[in-house]
Amino acid sequence: MAAPWLSLRLVAPMWNGTRGIHRLGGAVVPEGNQKKERTMLQFLTDHFYDVEALRGYLLQREMSKVHLKNRSFTWLEEQHGPYSAGAFFILKQGGAVKFRDKEWIRPDKYGHFSPEFWNFREVPVEAVDASDCEINYEGLDNLLLLKELQSLSLQRCPHVDDWCLSRLYPLADSLQELSLAGCPRVSERGLACLYHLQNLRRLDISDLPAVSNPGLTQILVEEMLPNCQVVGVNWAEGLKLGPEEQPQDPASPVPA
Amino acid sequence: MIRRVLLHGLGRGLLTRRPGTRRGGFSLDWDGKVSEIKKKIKSILPGTPRDLLPDTSHLPPEHSDVVIVGGGVLGLSVAYWLKKLENRQGGMRVLVVERDHTYSQASTGLSVGGICQQFSLPENIQLSLFSASFLRNINEYLAVTNAPPLDLQFNPSGYLLLASEKDAAAMESNVKVQKQEGAKVCLMSPDQLRNKFPWINTEGVALASYGMENEGWFDPWCLLHGLRQKLASMGVFFCQGEVTRFVTSSQCMLTTNDEMVTLKSIHEVHVKMDHSLEYQPVECAIVINAAGAWSAQIAALAGIGKGPPGTLQGTKLPVEPRKRYVYVWHCPQGPGLETPLVADTSGAYFRREGLGSNYLGGRSPTEEEEPDPANLEVDHDFFQEKVWPHLALRVPAFETLKVQTAWAGYYDYNTFDQNGVVGPHPLVVNMYFATGFSGHGLQQAPGVGRAVAEMILEGSFQTIDLSPFLFNRFYLGEKTQENNIM
Numbered sequence: 001m002a003a004p005w006l007s008l009r010l011v012a013p014m015w016n017g018t019r020g021i022h023r024l025g026g027a028v029v030p031e032g033n034q035k036k037e038r039t040m041l042q043f044l045t046d047h048f049y050d051v052e053a054l055r056g057y058l059l060q061r062e063m064s065k066v067h068l069k070n071r072s073f074t075w076l077e078e079q080h081g082p083y084s085a086g087a088f089f090i091l092k093q094g095g096a097v098k099f100r101d102k103e104w105i106r107p108d109k110y111g112h113f114s115p116e117f118w119n120f121r122e123v124p125v126e127a128v129d130a131s132d133c134e135i136n137y138e139g140l141d142n143l144l145l146l147k148e149l150q151s152l153s154l155q156r157c158p159h160v161d162d163w164c165l166s167r168l169y170p171l172a173d174s175l176q177e178l179s180l181a182g183c184p185r186v187s188e189r190g191l192a193c194l195y196h197l198q199n200l201r202r203l204d205i206s207d208l209p210a211v212s213n214p215g216l217t218q219i220l221v222e223e224m225l226p227n228c229q230v231v232g233v234n235w236a237e238g239l240k241l242g243p244e245e246q247p248q249d250p251a252s253p254v255p256a
Numbered sequence: 257m258i259r260r261v262l263l264h265g266l267g268r269g270l271l272t273r274r275p276g277t278r279r280g281g282f283s284l285d286w287d288g289k290v291s292e293i294k295k296k297i298k299s300i301l302p303g304t305p306r307d308l309l310p311d312t313s314h315l316p317p318e319h320s321d322v323v324i325v326g327g328g329v330l331g332l333s334v335a336y337w338l339k340k341l342e343n344r345q346g347g348m349r350v351l352v353v354e355r356d357h358t359y360s361q362a363s364t365g366l367s368v369g370g371i372c373q374q375f376s377l378p379e380n381i382q383l384s385l386f387s388a389s390f391l392r393n394i395n396e397y398l399a400v401t402n403a404p405p406l407d408l409q410f411n412p413s414g415y416l417l418l419a420s421e422k423d424a425a426a427m428e429s430n431v432k433v434q435k436q437e438g439a440k441v442c443l444m445s446p447d448q449l450r451n452k453f454p455w456i457n458t459e460g461v462a463l464a465s466y467g468m469e470n471e472g473w474f475d476p477w478c479l480l481h482g483l484r485q486k487l488a489s490m491g492v493f494f495c496q497g498e499v500t501r502f503v504t505s506s507q508c509m510l511t512t513n514d515e516m517v518t519l520k521s522i523h524e525v526h527v528k529m530d531h532s533l534e535y536q537p538v539e540c541a542i543v544i545n546a547a548g549a550w551s552a553q554i555a556a557l558a559g560i561g562k563g564p565p566g567t568l569q570g571t572k573l574p575v576e577p578r579k580r581y582v583y584v585w586h587c588p589q590g591p592g593l594e595t596p597l598v599a600d601t602s603g604a605y606f607r608r609e610g611l612g613s614n615y616l617g618g619r620s621p622t623e624e625e626e627p628d629p630a631n632l633e634v635d636h637d638f639f640q641e642k643v644w645p646h647l648a649l650r651v652p653a654f655e656t657l658k659v660q661t662a663w664a665g666y667y668d669y670n671t672f673d674q675n676g677v678v679g680p681h682p683l684v685v686n687m688y689f690a691t692g693f694s695g696h697g698l699q700q701a702p703g704v705g706r707a708v709a710e711m712i713l714e715g716s717f718q719t720i721d722l723s724p725f726l727f728n729r730f731y732l733g734e735k736t737q738e739n740n741i742m
Contacts, residue, residue: 042402055401063396137392163392166412166469188593188611189411189472195594196468216611220593 066159069093070139081121082145088117089142095130099123127151127177134159140167148174155204156182162190169196179204181232186210188217195224206232315536316495316527320351322712323525323540325499325554327354328364329476330690330697331546332483333705336398339490341709351493351538353527361632363548364480364698366665368582368616370473370597370607371699372415373439374465376430376739377675380696381437382720383703388470390702391479398486406482410474413608414467414596416453418650423601424462426739431465440469455591457652460601473597473607476698500535501526502543502558504684518569520684522558542712544688549577549629549666551677551691558684568683571731575677575692577629578669583639584609584616587657604646606654614660619643632664667695673735678704678725679711688712689727 044051069092076085087097087105091113096106099120104127107113125146135143136159143152149171154160160183168175175197180186187210194203203225211217218233322338324331335350342348359365371391373384390397395405419427427443434441443465446458452466488494503524509517522543528535547554555561555573563569590613597607606617619642621627627635639659648655670677670692677692690708693700703720710718717723724736 045401052401056399059399059401162410162412166414166472169468187409189409189413192593193412213611220611224593 066134066136067138069134070136070142072138073142074145077145080118082147083123083125084118084120086142086145087120087125089139090128090130090133091117093130093133093135093139095128095133097125097129098127100126104129124148127153129153130157131155133157135164136160137163137167140164144170147171150174151177153177153179154183155179158184161185162187162193165190166193168193172196172198175200177202180208181206182208184209188212188220191217191221192224194221197225198227200225200228202229202231204231314496314529315534316351316353316497316538317349317493318536319349319539320493321348321540322350322542322544323499323538324350324352324544324546325525326546326548326551326691327352327357327494328359328362328546328548328697329480329483329701330548330693330704331544332480332487333701334544334546334690334708335487335492335705336483336490337705337709338712339487339492341706341713343713346491349493351495351540352487353495353497353499353525355496355498355530357496359480361549361666363666363668364476366582366632366663367476367698368473368607368618369476369698370415372467372471372597373434373437374415374417374430374441374467374471376426376433377724377736378433378437379720379722379724380675380700380738381434381439383700383722385438385470386703386706386720387699387701391474392470394479394482398482400485400489403485406478408474408478410472411608412469412472413594414469414471416467416596416598417465418461418599418601419463419465420460420601421462427463427465430739439467441465441467453591453595455651455653456598457650459649466596471596479698495527497527497529497536499525499554499557500528503537504558518683520559521686522684542686542688544690544708545573546690548668548691548697549575551575551668551689555681555687555689558681558687560681560684560687568731571727573677573689573692573727574672574730575668575670577666578694579627579629579632579664580618580620580667580695581627581634581638581662581664582616582618583643583659583662584614585657585659586612586614587654588613589653589656590615591651591653598650600646600650602646604643604650606647606651615654615657617643617647619646627664629666632666634662634664636662668692668697669694672730673737675736675738676700676704676725677727678707678722679727681727682731 041055045055073085073089076088083099087099090097091105091107094107094111096104097117098104099117100123102120102123105113105117126149128143128146128149128151130143131153132155135154135157144167147170152171152175160180162185165186176199178194178197178200181204186208191205191211194200203221205211205218205221208214214233218230222228222230324335331352331354335352338348338350356362371384371388373381373388375381375384391408391410394408398406417427431441431443443463444452445463446461449456449458449461449464484494502522503526504520504522506518506520509519511517523539525538525540525543526535527538543558545551545554552573552575561570561572591608593608595608597605599605602619604617604619606615608614609616621638621642625638625642627638636659639662644654644657668691674694675692676694676697677689679689681687681689688708688711690704691697693704704722707717707720707722710716729736
């Protein structure tokens, strides 16, 4: 059993470590201070069973919190119709919803939103802004209830990955605008699934850290979706400079 | 430490003896005395003191509850589920014996890494669906504290199977079964196919089935590495060695029809080390045969198949290694990013590899063309004559391509009905099989591992019923045939 005084000190650095479920996608983490805390934590995990068990338990708790947020609301579909059920899911996650011919409904900073949308049984949802929401693969069940969605924004969603993108094809008829900017887990393999969304007119794939070659990916996606304006990456980014344009910096390594 | 104790004890003995044996007082040459004492010990004791505690870290433990023969993805999957489903933490000691830790000939590493649900048997579809959900949530299943999360490099691009006129009806009924089991597959006519994928030449294609979700390909090494890491953290023992002998004990019993049956049970496994005659007998309760292409040899060691042909004792395990080639080529004008894994009517298949217009593929040879499985040499003429013409016919852009590299790997081919063997043997009561998947082992491994673990721990299949895959069918002659094998 680890000494009792240790458990008190461990709580503070522990939270920094396990908040890292958002960092599972490999997003850039500030080095330095993080690194020192991380090696201390690693050392303790390797030498104390209690620390390892506690870290495992905290990680499981984070994961079950995400599962809870993404539970199925399809039972609401019978009572209030698919559009209201899907809108409720998005609003509960912290995103914003726009019904056709109505204003954007956003939750305030306490998470409360106006219940007027329960009355919009027949009004389809046109646009969803799910930025920074913790939607994952299971939660897409609820999002896919919104059959006539035209604009979807999944910016900076930490759990949206390639598997989730492969599920978006039912929205192919209506979806015209999709934004995936800043999603840490989306890679070029998931972007290949967007081929099904032939009605897409605007696609934002800027700032995707998991994409290995952004410039080449941009070109391939543009080829794949000829009617779509693909935004976000400057294709010249990945190119190497020619010999006459070399920087005159003696410290830089000799290029291939 | 023992050396120090001996030295200390002997030293004191000599000191006490000295006034009696020698005239004169103490001399202060202590270092000299110590080296004299060391020399005396070396002459008295046989061998150097190092032999008192020989290094056995490369040997497996002397007792183990479960011994898994074969450390590929199937063996590791069984080990994982055994440890996950055991009722008490640390309740079972599991040992994985793998002959080659570099996995140079193992089917897992050399595999193309595809996963698809387009089978005709409901059990296969369910296994594949479960495996897809396992891979999707791999960081929850295989989470290890302090280790970075796994990136399987999964491409969700799907499988596109093409059928000619004569296979179209079978494909339609297959797709119906697949949709019933919950796979997201859709049928496409040649016109729809041309619209969707303009680079396909639909000549000779009557129907196509396209998997939209949970299908694609991934990196098998990552899965292997993740499983090994997780198993090491769960306390599974690994050993590099070869199983050379099973020591069995038999019991004669009477059936209800008053027939004599000899039931065997393996109680010891001899694991021989590499490049030496040293072996370790491991006492065990259960043996799992997950040796892939070499499963038949392991089964023969246990006496499976040694008997008059036509009887249950004489039924061998019909799994043999079959060599398959995979070729990688570069084609700059080839199909784009959205290309699924396309399986042609002729059996040739290909898929994209990476962002740089590279593709890989191959074709299963017919029975007459089967290459010799003695080694993993690649036959490049096979590509020229048997694979390229079909690819060029189906995708005109592939008329100009350049082969970059190729490799060969083994299928653990089940010559009886090309489907896996899962579950216990009726006569050797504690040997369980998890092999013979004929090219689908990787994609069905998580589901099969769970099924075998349930069989061992609960006594029957709990989640997916794999009774059509038991060993008995080889004796009874009931084939569980699968229609699409690539």
